[in-house]
Amino acid sequence: MQEDFLHYLWRHKKFETTNLTTTSNEVVNVITTGVHNTNAGPDFFNAQLRIGEQVWAGNVEIHVKASDWYLHNHEQDNAYDNVILHVVWEHDTEIFRKDNTVIPTLELKHYVPIGILNKYKSLLTNKNKWINCEQDFASVDHFTLTNWLERLYFERLERKSETIEALLRSSKNDWEAVLFKMLARNFGLKVNGEAFFSLAKSVDFSVIRKVQGKQFALEALLFGQAGLLDFDVEEGYYLELKNEYQFLKRKFSLSNSKVPVQFFRLRPHNFPTIRLSQLASLYHEHQQLFSKVMALQDLDAFYELFKVAASSFWNTHYTFHKTSRTASKILTKPFMELLFINTILPLKFCYAKHNGQTVDVEIITAARRIASEKNSIVEAFNNLKTVSSSSMESQALIQLKEAYCSKNKCLQCAVGNALIIK
Structure with missing residues (x-):
């Protein structure tokens, strides 16, 4: 079990939300799960919960084992004083606030459907695979994949914008x-x-x-x-x-x-x-x-x-x-198209963003006019399912492989999500 899977379950409420109880048998009603925090501090901010008869607003911390609270020294960190619920996979010890009151704990393993758990294990335990989901990639529906690739394309442009902004600073704002x-x-x-x-x-x-x-x-x-x-x-x-x-x-x-x-x-x-x-x-x-x-x-x-x-x-x-x-x-035209894909479109995107403008429609229209790039990543995806017909998709697939598949970020990927809950 990995903590990021527990984050996924909590964020998307992929567990039985009825008849939830804490380890001390208090009824829990999840009003809102809160905002996922990827920086230092509790895992979810501003959650709203009803525990027993009391409505609480505060933070939620998630661990595989309850004892990880002490392993991570949270008891010494004031940032965790406003934790209203400790969500764990395994409750192996009580956790106390500084005033010695017990922090309510939800042991999640009792409420996760076995089907989701098995699909997660199957997806993340694939060994010697090019990507974790290669056996099931073709089964992902067209709508999910199309929308995800468009989002990935702009995610790749955002990443390239960071490089461009750094070059701009070192070039004294000379575009x-x-x-x-x-x-x-x-x-x-x-x-x-x-x-x-x-x-x-x-x-x-x-x-x-x-x-x-x-x-x-x-x-x-x-x-x-x-x-x-x-x-x-x-x-x-x-x-x-x-x-x-x-x-x-x-x-x-x-x-x-x-x-x-x-x-x-x-x-x-x-x-x-x-x-x-x-x-x-x-x-x-x-x-x-x-x-x-x-x-x-x-x-x-x-x-x-x-x-x-x-x-x-x-x-x-x-x-x-x-x-x-x-x-x-x-x-040659193919070489010019490589320049257009890798230089001109990222620059147009970054320049517009720098000036508070939006050229998303223009950029994606142009990217779709150019044929898909030919490289090992695009070819491998197309062998699983024909998904790349333009440079928009080929750039998105490169982003998918480099930023998600190669880093086992299946839980942050729309494809992985679709396969887990399918």
Whole structure:
């Protein structure tokens, strides 16, 4: 038995509420269970109960065993003076107030339906499963799952907003700088995301503003900060970039990024050379990019805004060392959609929230226009039940796996709740 299950039972009244009695045989009528407290102090605030003939308003504390009260030293904590009921699974000792009066205790195990208890045990004791409910996930009704995924999508946006707000503070409230850092990270994808993010943080955005008018200079800056110009390569374009970067490094007192970029196991079009050149092209072509992004009204306008390619050198190269078949290295639509999902929509959400506005309908409409992402998490869920048809669902499923399934938070999950009470 775990305490969070007892919290769940109490919060949702998943027990027989008629004929409740305390361990001293006083009748208990639960008027309201109170507000669940996830911080320090009693577990539920402002509950209303009738115990015997007396109506009480106060706090409720919950433990697996009554003796946990002393194990947690609550008798020494004034925050627990207003506890009006001690809810336990097993009553193994009396609990007293400071004035030596007994705190009424409800032993919950006598009132929990055996069906709910068995379903809880079955759900939480699954071993070697990808997720606890994988055998029953497909049985959850469409309405429950649809509403839960929409809530999870916004929960994921809220989590990303915390990262954005931290970047905003470190960037002295410069939204343009925040956009650059987030775009840099997502241009790097999974393999080079942290390296590109480190690069973006290694140079003040004011320097980007000063050099973005010259694409060659901006490309030299990004390559140099990424450590890609630290080698001896006998190639004319490389040597020109190297000279330009040395000039910029002295002028702006720059230090290289500390996280090296990787080429290993990447497809050529995702090589850091190509992605950094495309990022340079984007910022060369668009001054005040953040304002333009915030003004976007639809997805098609975003595609047009981000329709850029690596500089002409990269038409015949993927690295500085050897030539390749001629091909323009443009940003593909699937890659732009990844940027839209992971950078633009979270920024729009956070910016609106920062300014006391709501753009939820606009965001969820846009997220549903983009096809579902393809990754191991989404594929695994779809193998259990086809649930992801758009980026809204795929982002929600990532949130579900990372924030709930992997942490065994089945009791805080609408899927887990539906299975327990089914």
